[in-house]
Amino acid sequence: MLASTHSAASEPAETLTVMGGGLVGCLLALYLARHGHSVEVFERRPDLRGSTTVEARSINLALSDRGWRALEGVGIAEAVREVAIPMRGRMMHDAAGQLTFQPYGQAGQAIYSVSRAGLNRRMLDLVEQEPNVRVQFNQRCQHVDVRRRQLELRDETTRETRTVPYQRLFGADGAYSAVRAALQRTDRFNYSQHYLDYGYKELTIEAGPDGSWALEKNALHIWPRGQYMMIALPNLDGSFNCTLYFPYEGPNSFAALQTPAQVRAFFAEHFADALPLMPALETEFFANPTSSLVTVRCFPWTYADDVLLLGDASHAIVPFYGQGMNAGFEDCTVLAELLDRHGNNWEALLREFETSRKPDADAMADLAVYNFHEMRDRVADPRFLLQKKIEGKISAQYPDKWLPLYSQVTFSHLPYAEALANGQAQEQIMQRLMPSITTEADYEQPEVQALVAAEMAQRP
Amino acid sequence: MLASTHSAASEPAETLTVMGGGLVGCLLALYLARHGHSVEVFERRPDLRGSTTVEARSINLALSDRGWRALEGVGIAEAVREVAIPMRGRMMHDAAGQLTFQPYGQAGQAIYSVSRAGLNRRMLDLVEQEPNVRVQFNQRCQHVDVRRRQLELRDETTRETRTVPYQRLFGADGAYSAVRAALQRTDRFNYSQHYLDYGYKELTIEAGPDGSWALEKNALHIWPRGQYMMIALPNLDGSFNCTLYFPYEGPNSFAALQTPAQVRAFFAEHFADALPLMPALETEFFANPTSSLVTVRCFPWTYADDVLLLGDASHAIVPFYGQGMNAGFEDCTVLAELLDRHGNNWEALLREFETSRKPDADAMADLAVYNFHEMRDRVADPRFLLQKKIEGKISAQYPDKWLPLYSQVTFSHLPYAEALANGQAQEQIMQRLMPSITTEADYEQPEVQALVAAEMAQRP
Numbered sequence: 032m033l034a035s036t037h038s039a040a041s042e043p044a045e046t047l048t049v050m051g052g053g054l055v056g057c058l059l060a061l062y063l064a065r066h067g068h069s070v071e072v073f074e075r076r077p078d079l080r081g082s083t084t085v086e087a088r089s090i091n092l093a094l095s096d097r098g099w100r101a102l103e104g105v106g107i108a109e110a111v112r113e114v115a116i117p118m119r120g121r122m123m124h125d126a127a128g129q130l131t132f133q134p135y136g137q138a139g140q141a142i143y144s145v146s147r148a149g150l151n152r153r154m155l156d157l158v159e160q161e162p163n164v165r166v167q168f169n170q171r172c173q174h175v176d177v178r179r180r181q182l183e184l185r186d187e188t189t190r191e192t193r194t195v196p197y198q199r200l201f202g203a204d205g206a207y208s209a210v211r212a213a214l215q216r217t218d219r220f221n222y223s224q225h226y227l228d229y230g231y232k233e234l235t236i237e238a239g240p241d242g243s244w245a246l247e248k249n250a251l252h253i254w255p256r257g258q259y260m261m262i263a264l265p266n267l268d269g270s271f272n273c274t275l276y277f278p279y280e281g282p283n284s285f286a287a288l289q290t291p292a293q294v295r296a297f298f299a300e301h302f303a304d305a306l307p308l309m310p311a312l313e314t315e316f317f318a319n320p321t322s323s324l325v326t327v328r329c330f331p332w333t334y335a336d337d338v339l340l341l342g343d344a345s346h347a348i349v350p351f352y353g354q355g356m357n358a359g360f361e362d363c364t365v366l367a368e369l370l371d372r373h374g375n376n377w378e379a380l381l382r383e384f385e386t387s388r389k390p391d392a393d394a395m396a397d398l399a400v401y402n403f404h405e406m407r408d409r410v411a412d413p414r415f416l417l418q419k420k421i422e423g424k425i426s427a428q429y430p431d432k433w434l435p436l437y438s439q440v441t442f443s444h445l446p447y448a449e450a451l452a453n454g455q456a457q458e459q460i461m462q463r464l465m466p467s468i469t470t471e472a473d474y475e476q477p478e479v480q481a482l483v484a485a486e487m488a489q490r491p
Numbered sequence: 492m493l494a495s496t497h498s499a500a501s502e503p504a505e506t507l508t509v510m511g512g513g514l515v516g517c518l519l520a521l522y523l524a525r526h527g528h529s530v531e532v533f534e535r536r537p538d539l540r541g542s543t544t545v546e547a548r549s550i551n552l553a554l555s556d557r558g559w560r561a562l563e564g565v566g567i568a569e570a571v572r573e574v575a576i577p578m579r580g581r582m583m584h585d586a587a588g589q590l591t592f593q594p595y596g597q598a599g600q601a602i603y604s605v606s607r608a609g610l611n612r613r614m615l616d617l618v619e620q621e622p623n624v625r626v627q628f629n630q631r632c633q634h635v636d637v638r639r640r641q642l643e644l645r646d647e648t649t650r651e652t653r654t655v656p657y658q659r660l661f662g663a664d665g666a667y668s669a670v671r672a673a674l675q676r677t678d679r680f681n682y683s684q685h686y687l688d689y690g691y692k693e694l695t696i697e698a699g700p701d702g703s704w705a706l707e708k709n710a711l712h713i714w715p716r717g718q719y720m721m722i723a724l725p726n727l728d729g730s731f732n733c734t735l736y737f738p739y740e741g742p743n744s745f746a747a748l749q750t751p752a753q754v755r756a757f758f759a760e761h762f763a764d765a766l767p768l769m770p771a772l773e774t775e776f777f778a779n780p781t782s783s784l785v786t787v788r789c790f791p792w793t794y795a796d797d798v799l800l801l802g803d804a805s806h807a808i809v810p811f812y813g814q815g816m817n818a819g820f821e822d823c824t825v826l827a828e829l830l831d832r833h834g835n836n837w838e839a840l841l842r843e844f845e846t847s848r849k850p851d852a853d854a855m856a857d858l859a860v861y862n863f864h865e866m867r868d869r870v871a872d873p874r875f876l877l878q879k880k881i882e883g884k885i886s887a888q889y890p891d892k893w894l895p896l897y898s899q900v901t902f903s904h905l906p907y908a909e910a911l912a913n914g915q916a917q918e919q920i921m922q923r924l925m926p927s928i929t930t931e932a933d934y935e936q937p938e939v940q941a942l943v944a945a946e947m948a949q950r951p
Contacts, residue, residue, distance in 0.1 A: 218686075220686075222684050223682065223684075223685070224680070226678075323679050
């Protein structure tokens with residue numbers, strides 16, 4: 032057994048297997064290769080970069096600080112920044128088409144709209160330039176035998192099935208992970224998959240004829256409607272990718288919208304300012320799938336000292352905090368730090384990874400569901416928006432004592448579990464302060480200033 | 492579509508498929524056959540009744556009122572009663588070997604120790620006498636294609652795999668259900684499997700040389716030790732089946748007992764009165780497996796109107812309330828009542844079954860974990876035992892207002908969810924009364940009687 036702290040340079044390289052060539056799988060492969068290992072990546076889908084691959088829909092993701100740091104760690108951040116669109120705040124659209132802008136953070140802070148497929152392509156390019164990494168596409172993992180350490184892979188082009196041994200296996204194969212499915216059948220594997228009663232549908236706001244943006248470009252647009260909402264993220268070509276988050280059943284639901292006329296009438300009533308910008312609405316509504324929203328939790332994330340789950344495979348979350356990809360990328364940052372510290376002492380490395388990271392993954396899953404309620408409902412409440420403004424003032428006045436929860440999650444590298452705990456403590460303080468506050472200006476009142484000072488005096 | 496209420500007699504019989512020939516599968520097959528259907532049962536294991544089948548260990552179960560009612564519904568109760576041993580209460584063994592007896596209910600009430608294998612054999616005999624039921628053994632379900640409605644079965648004797656279509660499929664195939672595994676891969680299937688950090692090990696207290704019982708026969712024996720415990724249930728031959736519930740890790744744990752000498756020393760210290768009755772202790776401890784304790788929850792319990800999960804397949808629970816089998820049997824009672832009411836309107840039947848029964852299954856799962864803490868820890872506390880005695884007095888004085896939780900679960904047919912809610916309300920009353928009570932006799936004090944009367948006046 033190796034000592035638990037030593038430099039990676041002294042370690043013999045191993046051949047490592049990564050299941051999944053998506054965003055997390057690619058980034059992980061880069062980190063493992065940079066630590067001196069040979070890496071074999073198996074991806075179920077065809078190569079995204081192939082000329083025959085037509086993307087039906089281009090999903091956008093919100094890249095934020097944790098994701099950027101992970102990309103910087105392998106030198107890819109600058110290239111991505113060129114194709115990313117900063118979104119500096121939420122632009123709320125009320126039913127009358129009135130707009131309210133709420134900044135996400137301080138001046139200069141933003142989250143970034145990036146195309147999932149575009150990012151994945153760029154990362155595959157980088158992975159292929161890495162001499163120690165080999166990616167094989169069209170490799171469906173049909174079975175993992177964790178006791179014998181072998182994979183059963185089906186080549187989707189030749190339809191042939193082969194058995195491939197592995198030394199160490201990293202499951203970065205997403206929310207429906209085949210590696211996790213194998214772990215689920217082992218004894219004492221805790222597991223849950225929980226679906227919201229909401230589905231989502233992707234729609235499009237078209238670009239203007241001159242390639243301009245029909246809505247404010249540098250914002251994440253939200254149409255909050257209480258029990259449901261639509262959001263829109265900007266694309267480079269002037270269009271926006273919209274997502275309708277909507278109940279499966281009930282009076283306003285996917286089940287209730289069965290005809291193009293019903294869809295148009297519904298949008299005309301509830302999303303009136305967006306409707307003229309969505310000429311393909313009815314076609315897209317019935318052509319695009321209704322997708323479900325799952326939270327996956329499990330533990331352990333390892334099997335013996337030769338299997339590890341990362342990203343959505345171990346902690347798939349709902350998309351409402353824009354942290355799914357960022358959390359998966361941060362897994363890579365955490366793992367890289369442990370590779371530096373533990374070298375090839377995989378037993379120590381894997382134990383520390385799963386025990387230190389699991390509370391953060393659980394906290395992020397809770398935060399993501401929490402933000403769904405905030406986005407669809409609370410952001411339309413003037414009192415809630417006032418509270419957010421007051422929070423901003425507290426944070427500006429007491430920068431060492433107060434960082435809004437959203438900023439802790441999005442613009443810091445504080446562990447998610449700490450962010451959640453801080454956020455809950457801050458929310459309790461706001462619940463005590465807000466009864467004394469009616470307008471933004473009230474914050475300057477001496478009695479409010481005294482209340483705030485008293486609360487701040489009790490914070491570390 | 493058929494009307495939702497009508498008599499079963501008017502319905503055409505269907506051919507129904509039951510996966511699993513265990514306790515719930517057999518009982519279910521009987522109920523379905525008695526409702527006029529043809530039933531095909533597939534069981535993974537060999538026929539328990541075969542002369543070549545040697546049972547390594549005979550597990551005992553505690554049959555109580557819900558189970559008896561379900562057995563009575565198909566006329567098997569009296570035959571089972573002949574081989575069941577009534578256990579009228581808990582017999583607690585403290586570290587010094589002192590005994591304390593706590594009755595489970597009123598005079599005449601008991602739970603019954605039965606051999607799982609013996610009960611299963613008897614039920615298989617009954618199933619085979621039913622002209623409309625056919626049981627096939629050694630049929631491993633490798634895959635269920637719920638969209639095409641077909642099973643992939645592997646005959647464990649011939650090793651041949653075949654595809655078998657089904658009209659309607661009942662998954663009564665236990666905690667590791669193959670039918671449920673297929674449902675888990677369908678969209679929006681909520682699922683969790685959660686393990687306790689405890690395992691269990693089966694051990695034996697030998698019969699006396701004359702076939703007598705070395706401990707009180709008509710009791711469930713408990714050695715409560717705070718963080719762990721042992722229990723023992725009587726067998727007809729004078730022996731007791733013991734189960735040690737023990738942490739996997741920690742100072743007192745399976746991990747800490749690695750040698751026969753360590754096991755003997757541990758039992759000598761903590762189970763001193765049992766040790767002389769367990770001559771095979773060390774052999775059994777290392778020969779018998781350490782088994783895990785899982786709670787499984789899922790929803791829906793159906794797929795379309797042609798698949799239904801029952802018993803452990805939809806709600807596996809930990810064994811500490813002795814309700815796993817009873818809950819599965821009660822599923823059959825509930826289903827039989829719906830068959831009477833809905834006939835072949837399977838859509839209405841399945842929807843009502845899962846929506847009405849799911850809250851009860853969840854409540855029972857919670858109660859089972861709750862009782863683990865009570866059994867291993869609280870039953871050794873004199874204040875807790877005093878509280879139980881006071882509860883008995885309240886129940887005797889106000890029989891229409893108060894039934895102890897244990898009796899609601901064990902000796903009534905009240906839905907589990909109602910029992911749990913009632914039990915929680917009663918516990919809150921006890922928390923208010925107990926500070927005024929130091930001894931059993933205090934119950935008769937006028938001020939205590941006044942407090943109790945005031946609480947009872949507020950109950951329906």
